[in-house]
Amino acid sequence: MKITGPIWALGAMSGTSLDGVDAALLRTDGETIAVFGASAYRAYSEDERARIAQALGQWHDGADVAQAAETVETVHAALLSRMMTIESDQSPVLIGFHGQTLAHDPDNQRTHQTGDGALLAEILQCPVVWDFRSADVQLGGQGAPLAPFFHFACAKYLSLDTPTAFLNLGGVGNVTYIDPSHDKPQAEGALLAFDTGPANAPINDLMQTRLNKSYDRDGGLAGKGTANAQIVEKFLNQAYFHKIPPKSLDRDDFTQLSHDVADLADADAAATLSECCAAAVARAMEHMPKKPTRILVCGGGRRNTHIMARLKALTGLQIDDIDDHGLDGDMLEAQAFAYLAVRVARGLPTSCPSTTGVGANVGGGTVSHP
Ligand SMILES: Nc1ncnc2c1ncn2[C@@H]1O[C@H](COP(=O)(O)OP(=O)(O)OP(=O)(O)O)[C@@H](O)[C@H]1O
Numbered sequence: 001m002k003i004t005g006p007i008w009a010l011g012a013m014s015g016t017s018l019d020g021v022d023a024a025l026l027r028t029d030g031e032t033i034a035v036f037g038a039s040a041y042r043a044y045s046e047d048e049r050a051r052i053a054q055a056l057g058q059w060h061d062g063a064d065v066a067q068a069a070e071t072v073e074t075v076h077a078a079l080l081s082r083m084m085t086i087e088s089d090q091s092p093v094l095i096g097f098h099g100q101t102l103a104h105d106p107d108n109q110r111t112h113q114t115g116d117g118a119l120l121a122e123i124l125q126c127p128v129v130w131d132f133r134s135a136d137v138q139l140g141g142q143g144a145p146l147a148p149f150f151h152f153a154c155a156k157y158l159s160l161d162t163p164t165a166f167l168n169l170g171g172v173g174n175v176t177y178i179d180p181s182h183d184k185p186q187a188e189g190a191l192l193a194f195d196t197g198p199a200n201a202p203i204n205d206l207m208q209t210r211l212n213k214s215y216d217r218d219g220g221l222a223g224k225g226t227a228n229a230q231i232v233e234k235f236l237n238q239a240y241f242h243k244i245p246p247k248s249l250d251r252d253d254f255t256q257l258s259h260d261v262a263d264l265a266d267a268d269a270a271a272t273l274s275e276c277c278a279a280a281v282a283r284a285m286e287h288m289p290k291k292p293t294r295i296l297v298c299g300g301g302r303r304n305t306h307i308m309a310r311l312k313a314l315t316g317l318q319i320d321d322i323d324d325h326g327l328d329g330d331m332l333e334a335q336a337f338a339y340l341a342v343r344v345a346r347g348l349p350t351s352c353p354s355t356t357g358v359g360a361n362v363g364g365g366t367v368s369h370p
């Protein structure tokens, strides 16, 4: 399709915390953001979440992966078909579908997002861009994070003029350093991006197994506990934190951490996992090319007031909820895949050496037409 100006695109993301699917409309030409549109969220039911969780870590088609794929496709089809008509003046002409990451192993040039974009194109009768990460990993990149080019566009939209870090606290944490003095995201020095470490995933897992709750609301449990300094120190001694970025993680790369807190009381375990999340971000700040003026936090973890306070204490930086700057911190990733879909359709790069470590600029993603 030929794109000559801003279009409405619809992006959808099913993140590593396995809570549900975010979908958001965005009007863009794949370079600048024109208008932020409507958005919606569909939580996974416990059954759906269990079916996806059952397939985590799997690479090959089998019964588990087939069930996870069907769940992801069905939930997306229902949510996206509703979104396509939600506002008559925001009808999307392109969809960006991330799918659900089941496994991620960039060192062996493989990453697995489940959900068939070609099938969704048929169901929704709209072109779908999908499989955003494969090209990057096949070319030796990390395949993640991919939101940084969108974060750069957000920084321009907000007219930021000093180095700023965007921090996403989802299942895994990822940071994008932005020097907004550059014109294009792929310019040398404009971006540096990487995964910081585990964020909500281990906390959610703890809450689920011990208390049958899906997350630690507002960090209430962690706030009552004390972090175990030895466990945090052991965590920070792992090789990942000494690696020079770009670098990325799989959801379950830090399972040892969950074993390490097994003998702690509930509140102390939650405090320890939350401290690890914040400490990993503080470590990430040591890699920033210049000291950022502030960290703008997006993703569900920004609601965890305990983690937000620990971030401030450990980094010494200004920590802002990105909503306070007028963006929707719950929808940034869905918006990012709307934005990236337009870039793919226009043949523009979606990652570069400073965001995924890939050797050259890459335009990932497959376009499927109905
Ligand atoms: N009020 C709250 N207090 C504490 N934590 C919260 C709150 N609201 C959301 N969260 C956390 O945020 C998580 C959802 O975050 P988000 O939707 O950004 O993750 P995701 O998109 O699945 O992940 P990823 O960015 O890794 O792809 C929830 O699972 C929960 O752990």
Ligand SMILES: CC(=O)N[C@H]1[C@@H]2OC[C@@H](O2)[C@@H](O)[C@@H]1O[C@H](C)C(=O)O
Residues within 6 Å of the ligand: 015, 016, 101, 104, 111, 143, 144, 145, 146, 147, 148, 170, 171, 172, 173, 174, 195, 248, 249, 333
């Ligand atoms: C392989 C994969 O799905 N990675 C996710 C995950 O969730 C957060 C972090 O780890 C980030 O690297 C990425 O998602 C966001 C949307 C990204 O690519 O920017």
